[in-house]
Amino acid sequence: MKYTIKTKGMMCGHCEASVEASLLKVPGVTDADADHDTNTVEVEASAPVTEDALKDAVHAAGDNFYALTVQTA
DSSP states (O other): OEEEEEEEOOOSHHHHHHHHHHHTTSTTEEEEEEETTTTEEEEEESSOOOHHHHHHHHHHTOTTOEEEEEEEO
């Protein structure tokens, strides 16, 4: 499964790394590639992951990070 998350709050490479690390802790997530320039994260998972789990992981990376939308790619 692939997901595209539209985010708010990422400003730099460190922000990207924090969001990626948090998403990789979600069961089933195998890869996460964040881009602060486009405010998106491409996520790959070995099994379906709930939208809430992905959004919660983005916010858990930092108080200023938010997942606005999650789309199945």
